[in-house]
Amino acid sequence: MSTTQSMMGLYKTAKGPGNMELRQAPVPEPRPNEVLLEIKAAGICGTDIHIKHDQFPYWPPVIMGHEFAGEIIQLGSQVTDFKIGERVVGEPHTKACGKCELCRTGNIQLCAQKRSPGWGIDGAFARYLVMPTHLLHRIPENMSDEEAAIVEPAANVVQDVLERGKVEPNDTVVVIGPGAIGLLSVMAARAAGAGKVIVVGTAKDLPFRLKVAQEIGADEIVLADEGDAVAVVQRMTDGRGADYVVEASGSPRAIASAVGMVRRMGRISQIGLTGKPEISFPWDAAAWKVCTILFNLSTGYTCWDRTIGMIASKKIDARKVITRIEPLQNWELAFDDAEHARGLKALLIP
Ligand SMILES: [Zn+2]
Numbered sequence: 431m432s433t434t435q436s437m438m439g440l441y442k443t444a445k446g447p448g449n450m451e452l453r454q455a456p457v458p459e460p461r462p463n464e465v466l467l468e469i470k471a472a473g474i475c476g477t478d479i480h481i482k483h484d485q486f487p488y489w490p491p492v493i494m495g496h497e498f499a500g501e502i503i504q505l506g507s508q509v510t511d512f513k514i515g516e517r518v519v520g521e522p523h524t525k526a527c528g529k530c531e532l533c534r535t536g537n538i539q540l541c542a543q544k545r546s547p548g549w550g551i552d553g554a555f556a557r558y559l560v561m562p563t564h565l566l567h568r569i570p571e572n573m574s575d576e577e578a579a580i581v582e583p584a585a586n587v588v589q590d591v592l593e594r595g596k597v598e599p600n601d602t603v604v605v606i607g608p609g610a611i612g613l614l615s616v617m618a619a620r621a622a623g624a625g626k627v628i629v630v631g632t633a634k635d636l637p638f639r640l641k642v643a644q645e646i647g648a649d650e651i652v653l654a655d656e657g658d659a660v661a662v663v664q665r666m667t668d669g670r671g672a673d674y675v676v677e678a679s680g681s682p683r684a685i686a687s688a689v690g691m692v693r694r695m696g697r698i699s700q701i702g703l704t705g706k707p708e709i710s711f712p713w714d715a716a717a718w719k720v721c722t723i724l725f726n727l728s729t730g731y732t733c734w735d736r737t738i739g740m741i742a743s744k745k746i747d748a749r750k751v752i753t754r755i756e757p758l759q760n761w762e763l764a765f766d767d768a769e770h771a772r773g774l775k776a777l778l779i780p
Pocket residue numbers: 475476477496497582583
């Protein structure tokens with residue numbers, strides 16, 4: 431392997447909406463503490479859609495893609511703890527400084543210096559990617575490359591719903607928004623022993639997404655646009671409210687409704703983003719609920735191996751959220767799908 435070889439990469443070429451194209455790029459050379467990965471599968475994330483539309487920070491020209499599975503094909507000169515041929519996933523926290531308060535307290539994912547592959551530095555929508563070894567996690571033999579590409583988004587869910595949201599046995603859990611993150615949340619909550627799981631969607635989710643929700647263990651489906659979702663949740667819980675609400679829709683109306691759904695002293699986890707500078711929120715009603723609202727961003731160390739184990743054991747069945755697999759050159763089809771919420775997770779194979 432040498433830098434004279436080249437590869438195709440899906441670039442965000444410049445600031446502004448759009449500005450995406452496949453371009454020739456040199457194959458990167460691993461530094462002493464890095465490995466070169468051959469990317470086997472890479473997922474399209476809501477973040478990629480935001481980058482496409484100029485709604486998320488990024489440093490162009492940059493190869494996009496931060497959710498990936500790869501095989502190690504070259505070792506940097508100082509790498510001793512990984513071998514060629516091992517299959518891995520990687521935490522997208524490259525360039526975290528290691529010195530700031532957040533890094534020193536184990537939260538490198540929130541370091542201001544961090545530059546993730548896919549928006550800060552070149553990412554995984556290309557055949558090859560370099561990664562520092564301290565961010566890698568091995569994946570077991572019984573996990574496919576496609577399932578492994580779901581580890582990153584699932585790790586977000588495992589952190590947000592299990593580690594921070596702390597689902598307890600028999601909890602009544604409401605998941606608002608049946609996209610890939612919402613449905614991964616349903617499976618995570620089920621695995622943690624949730625009692626009743628209620629999924630809130632809209633009529634457009636009925637033909638496909640809410641069917642999958644039922645397959646993976648949602649007990650009740652509520653259509654927010656065809657009635658009063660708060661009243662339905664209250665009725666289903668005999669007026670008590672849900673122990674825990676996962677907001678994975680980013681809809682301002684849904685966010686406000688979470689306060690009406692949660693029980694007194696219950697928990698609400700934010701996962702969805704609104705894309706707006708501010709929204710209207712029932713502050714006093716939340717105060718009367720004495721509820722805890724948990725905000726979330728990115729993935730800490732502990733959720734990665736936990737997620738890999740849960741996907742390997744099918745407690746989280748990653749296959750349920752993979753609805754499209756395309757070669758890299760068909761990226762526009764896959765992005766279009768993701769953007770119009772037609773399927774769940776689309777993967778690109780570079
Ligand atoms: Zn993502």
